[in-house]
Amino acid sequence: MAISQYIVLRGRRVRIRCPRCKGYRYHAIASGVRQKNVRCQRCGKTTLCRFEHRSGKRESCAMPAEVIFSPTRSARVHLCNMSPHGLGILVRGLTRSFHPGQELLVRYKSMGKNITRKIRVVNVSPGRIGVQFTDSLFSGR
Known part of the structure; x- marks a missing residue:
């Protein structure tokens, strides 16, 4: 083959x-x-x-990130893939903290810059969640 x-x-x-x-x-x-x-x-x-079958390219990555639920509550997670429209996040043992439609913030480091983005949880499966961005990458500037 x-x-x-x-x-x-x-x-x-x-x-x-x-x-x-x-x-x-x-x-x-x-x-x-x-x-x-x-x-x-x-x-x-x-x-x-x-x-x-996806319209946007999805790239594999392995980097730490932080999901912020509220100003006093956050969780350490790992990004497993990125696309122009969203992220795939590994959440070992934290799956019950997420539900579809939930609005959160994610903070990660990319190309030497700290990036904070607004996200919406789209898919929750054991150990992994799929999220979509709800803001523009340049809206925080």
Whole structure:
């Protein structure tokens, strides 16, 4: 099997290129499909393709952060991924402190700068929450 390809989808059809013979083939991808083995019709090479259905790019990261519930209550957490629209946060043992729709502040350090952003909890799963930004990055300046 060839090296896997990572493809960001812009619609239902995607053009996949064979790494061996450089041939192209179009495939229809359903909304729930995250990965698919694709066999080249020319040379027979099989490639594992991973599909990203999100519109914004999500980058993995591992950095400490602080979630602020109120001026007197905060919790230490770890950021696991970032996108232009939100964050993925690891919250070991603190899952019961969060619920969907909750408005909070998050403070973290990025590129040498301390950043504080307003967030809204969107998804709560065991050990992890997904949040979306409710303010602009430059609104605090």
